[in-house]
Amino acid sequence: xxxxxxxxxxxxxxxxxxxxxxxxxxxxxxxxxxxxxxxxxxxxxxxxxxxxxxxxxxxxxxxxxxxxxxxxxxxxxxxxxxxxxxxxxxxxxxxxxxxxxxxxxxxxxxxxxxxxxxxxxxxxxxxxxxxxxxxxxxxxxxxxxxxxxxxxxxxxxxxxxxxxxxxxxxxxxxxxxxxxxxxxxxxxxxxxxxxxxxxxxxxxxxxxxxxxxxxxxxxxxxxxxxxxxxxxxxxxxx
Ligand code: ADP
Ligand code: MG
Numbered sequence: 001x002x003x004x005x006x007x008x009x010x011x012x013x014x015x016x017x018x019x020x021x022x023x024x025x026x027x028x029x030x031x032x033x034x035x036x037x038x039x040x041x042x043x044x045x046x047x048x049x050x051x052x053x054x055x056x057x058x059x060x061x062x063x064x065x066x067x068x069x070x071x072x073x074x075x076x077x078x079x080x081x082x083x084x085x086x087x088x089x090x091x092x093x094x095x096x097x098x099x100x101x102x103x104x105x106x107x108x109x110x111x112x113x114x115x116x117x118x119x120x121x122x123x124x125x126x127x128x129x130x131x132x133x134x135x136x137x138x139x140x141x142x143x144x145x146x147x148x149x150x151x152x153x154x155x156x157x158x159x160x161x162x163x164x165x166x167x168x169x170x171x172x173x174x175x176x177x178x179x180x181x182x183x184x185x186x187x188x189x190x191x192x193x194x195x196x197x198x199x200x201x202x203x204x205x206x207x208x209x210x211x212x213x214x215x216x217x218x219x220x221x222x223x224x225x226x227x228x229x230x231x232x233x234x235x236x237x238x
């Protein structure tokens with residue numbers, strides 16, 4: 001069964017259609033990247049999957065369950081954004097455990113899950129620090145840690161690295177790839193950066209004007225781009 005299924009998904013803002021009938025299946029453990037130029041609908045589609053944006057038409061299924069009309073909290077997904085506002089007065093551990101605490105989880109369970117996530121993210125030694133005493137990359141890891149503790153079916157990332165400098169972006173890209181190998185969870189990752197897409201993706205979905213221009217492995221897109229738009233976008237010689 002697919003982790004995430006989109007069937008004929010459309011989005012209208014008033015009488016403007018920005019998502020124009022998307023069909024897609026994301027397998028458990030698969031890393032899917034949405035790419036395309038600014039304004040093509042990447043964030044809107046991701047927000048619809050996460051439940052932050054209503055779906056005008058079509059269905060969204062998570063683990064085979066129709067969640068089209070479910071609020072974000074009922075979907076078993078988690079979203080990681082570029083602006084990873086951490087609570088400044090809380091420690092790393094408190095930031096990571098906060099959503100579990102508000103959900104009423106017992107302290108032992110919170111400590112255990114935060115500890116496990118900290119190990120994966122190499123934050124063990126930083127759990128007592130405040131966000132202001134962390135580097136940009138460490139803060140981004142804490143933001144991801146907040147998502148991991150909730151044990152989601154899938155992770156949704158919207159350009160999570162775009163606020164970081166070039167060197168840190170490369171480092172965090174490796175971290176995200178490692179995280180994916182380690183967790184084996186489905187991930188949908190939005191970026192306008194071709195290099196990020198080519199290095200992270202099992203499959204790339206190229207979006208153009210709210211439609212899928214092509215879906216395929218990085219190699220398929222590079223070697224056999226469906227049209228000039230995809231070729232130019234992927235940087236294929238053809
Ligand atoms: P991307 O993330 O690929 O840059 P978006 O999903 O943010 O693109 O936007 C897709 C299109 O939808 C754009 O034309 C944008 O202006 C429009 N759009 C996004 N959000 C809204 C909104 N809340 N109301 C009206 N139009 C919107
Ligand atoms: Mg966007």
